[in-house]
Every structure is written in C-alpha cells, then in structure tokens.
Amino acid sequence: MPIPIHDPNHAPGGALKRLPLLKAAVTFIAAVCLCLCALLYFQLEQSRRHDLDSARVASANLTRAMAQQAQDTFVQADLVLASLADWIQNDGFGPSTRPRLQQTFARRVQSLEQLHGLFLFDKNGQWVITSFASLHRGAGIADRDYFKFHQQNASLIAHVSPAIRSRQNGDWIIPVSRRLNDAKGNFQGVLMAGIKMSYFDHFFRSFNLDAKGEMALALSDGTLLARRPFDESLIGQPLAEEHIYKHEPSSAGAGDAIIRSAPDGIVRLYAHQHLQAYPLVVTAAMSEEAILAGWYGTAFQSSLIVALVVLGICLFGWVFVRQVRNSERIEADLRKAQEALELIATHDSLTGLANRRLFERALDVEFGRGARQRSPLSLIMLDIDFFKRYNDTYGHVAGDHCLAEVAKVLKSCCHRKADLAVRFGGEEFAVLLPDTNLPGAMALAEQIRRSVIDKNITHSGSPTGYLTVSLGCHAFVPSSLDSIEVFIQRADSALYQAKHGGRNRVAALSMEDGLCALERSDR
DSSP: OOOOSSOTTSOTTSSSOHHHHHHHHHHHHHHHHHHHHHHHHHHHHHHHHHHHHHHHHHHHHHHHHHHHHHHHHHHHHHHHHHHHHHHHHHHOOOTTTHHHHHHHHHHHHHHOTTEEEEEEEETTSOEEEESSSSOOOSOOSTTSHHHHHHHHOOOOSOEEOOOEEOTTTOOEEEEEEEEEEOTTSOEEEEEEEEEEHHHHHHHHHTSOOOTTOEEEEEETTSBEEEEESOOGGGTTOBOTTSGGGGTSOGGGOEEEEEEEOTTTOOEEEEEEEEOSSSSEEEEEEEEHHHHTHHHHHHHHHHHHHHHHHHHHHHHHHHHHHHHHHHHHHHHHHHHHHHHHHHHHHHBOTTTOSBOHHHHHHHHHHHHHHHHHHTOOEEEEEEEETTHHHHHHHHOHHHHHHHHHHHHHHHHHHOOSTTOEEEEEETTEEEEEEETOOHHHHHHHHHHHHHHHHHTOOBOTTSTTSBOOEEEEEEEEOOOTTOOHHHHHHHHHHHHHHHHHTTSSEEEEEETTTEEEEEEOOOO
C-alpha cells in the first residue's frame, strides 16, 4: 500500500498553534513592561515618601527649637514686666520715683538682647517712663491695639500684640504688655516691653534653610509677627487663609501640611508648633522642590534606564512578533501547497474524482472498520461502453469531455459523505459504498446507469446510438481473513459479466448467490 502523503492525525498547526503563541508573546511582553513600570513607580513613590518623611521629622525638630526659643524670649520679657509691674503698683510712678525707674528700665533692656525697650504709659496713653535716655514727647499711644486691649480688659496677664513700628525710633517691635491697676483696681496705665523683630530675624538666619523656604512667628489667629525672608508688606497681615492656619486649629499643638503658598505659588511643607504659654505659633516651611531635589535626579535616571529597557523589550517583541507572523504566513502557504499537493496526489485531474491511491487508502480503512463493526461493504465497478469507438469517432478531446460528464453523474449520485467515487483507470470507474448491502449497491448502480442515459450523449459507435455504461456490483461483510485484491476482482468479475451479457446493464456478484445479472436497456 502507498504511504499516505498527509497524516490526518497530525494536521498542520496541531502541535503548535501560532495564533495563541502570538497572543502569549504579546501578553508576556506587555506584562513585563507593565511590571517594570509598576516596580519603578512603587520604588520612586517609596523613595519620595521617605524623603518627605525625613523632611517632616527635620521640620518638626526645627519648629520645636523655634518654639522653645520664642517661648524663652517672651518668658524673659514677661518676667521683667511682672517684676516691674509689682514694683510700680506698690511704689507708684510719681516724679520722685521716675529717675530710678528709668535707670531700672535701662539696665533691664541691657541685660536682655531681645528687648528694644521698656515703656510705661499712663491711663490716657501718654508717655511716662522709657528705657531710653530721652523721653518721647510726641502723641500718646491711646490708638494702639495693646493699649485699647488693656483699657477694656481687667486681666493682668501679659498680652502679645501685632508687630508695630516704635514711635521712639521707628524700629519694628513686637509689643508684650501688662495692665497696671491702682490700689482700688482701677486702670492706671500700661507697661510694655518691645521685642526687636531683628532679634527673630537673626535667630531665623541661624538655621540652614533652602532659598525658597520660610520661617515665621505669628499670633494664633495667623497675624504675622516676624518672617524670614523679611517682607514688610506682610507684617501684621492676617494669614488665616494661608498654609496651616486653614488646615489646623490652634489646639492641635503641632502638625504639618504640604500646601501651595498663596503669595508666591510655591509648594512647601509647612510644619507648625504652638507655644504653650502664649497665643503664638511658629512655622517652618521647606519647598517641595528642595526636599525632592535628590529624588528628582534619581527618578530621572531610573526612569531613563527603565525606558531604555522597555524600549529594548518592545523592539525585541516587535521583531519576535514579525517573525511569528512571517512563520504563520509561511506555514499557511505551506499548508495550502500541501493541500494542493494532496489533492493532486489523491484525485484525478481530469474528472476531479478520487484516484487509485486514495481508493486503496479508503479500502484499507473501510476493511478495518467493517471487520470491527461487522458492517457490509459494497463496491461498484463501471465501464463506458464502446469508449474506444467514441474516441476514434469524436477524438480524444471529446473523449475527455465524455469522461468528465460520467464523473459528474457519479458525484451527483453519491449523496453520502462516506461514499467515494473513483476513476479507476482509463474509462473505468468505481464507487466504494461503506455500510451498504448488495441491494443498496445495485439500486445506486441502476441510478447511475439511468443518469448516464439521461445525459443523451450521442455515440454513433454504440448499438443504442447514445452513451451507456455497464456496472458490476459486489458486497460482503469483511473480516481479517479477507483480501482487498479479491474484493476488487469480484466486483470486476461482475462488471465483466455485465459487459459480456450485452452491456448497458447492472450485474451483481455475491458470496451466497454466485453471479446474478440485472439487464437494463432502452428498448
């Protein structure tokens, strides 16, 4: 038996599906790129959070130091005011005591570098005593906020007011004042210590801060007292709408927030600390740009490296996908060529019917199946009557056309998928009928014979005057002991008997009945 050209159990593409491979490759490449980008994102985000957390710790430490220094500054001034207030309330500030009070004021100012000066005002806001050698003779301070506060409030606790320009010499000072009462508890005047704003500016400069950073001292309501960098236009302005004042209440003690500054639009990390003894708050702000300067450099380098790696993977993937697609196209072309070769190798080019090679392969398969299932197998052999005369009369081209017309009849009569019409050789044809007994084969053979006659193909060399065929049928149930060659020979013997009996008829050969002939003619 010939070796099959194409094994149906190993169809092209069965062992390796190209399309799933292409999808898997694209998915894998995309997953790798996404994983690299995700790892980069998480690593950079973790690094960014670490830098911000470190900045928060540094800012918190800075604000604690600022708060401690500010509180010590105001406590020292408050202690001076408290001791002087007790002395004045006991001894008064009459003309006899004023020289000694002025000297005491001057010594106290010299002992504390943060003090601009000490001032005593009567109940009308007029100058009484100052730490300066010459007493200011100008208008009083009845219009000052701190004076109005003490005039209207009976509390003897120190009061911190918004920064002002001293009327003594024009310097910026932060007033810390106390109310003075007479023996009956009536308002007697105000004792005020002016703290130099330059003192805080010098203190702020002792800290290393980036060029876009800020440090500030403010009242708890957000009114600015001192600031680095110094901006005179902001002093005394309410900053309640900026940074931590609109995010954190004064009772929060300490905290931080990343906010875009309203005046200059710079994003900063603002840390704040409220003083325990006074309604004051200190803030320290570092620009996000300075905090993340190192991170930006690392992020750029890491992103560039990952981008190059991803680009390399994508280029490799593009080349790989192109190769897979080329392989797929090549395989499809090979599959088409193989199918065409298979068709050429197993089918007759003139009639389109199966050839001897496919017929022998089908016989081998059906013999095995019939033996296993004990099902009948039939074979019809047919031959065109007087075909040599037809060729001699009409020529070989007409003969080829005649063969093609008979092939069409066979195709039209074989309705089942398992039926196989074969050009056996020359003008001889065969029809293999699985699961078909002898009566069924004879019925199909008669249908074929009548269909050929219905074609009305003129044949002057035939006694009937038109083209006819003779058919021989054989059917049996195959077994492992039976021979394919014997099976074909018996069908061929039935065909011989049909031709020997006058042609244009169907003859059958069975194992039980021997030879029986069924003659058909158009008479």
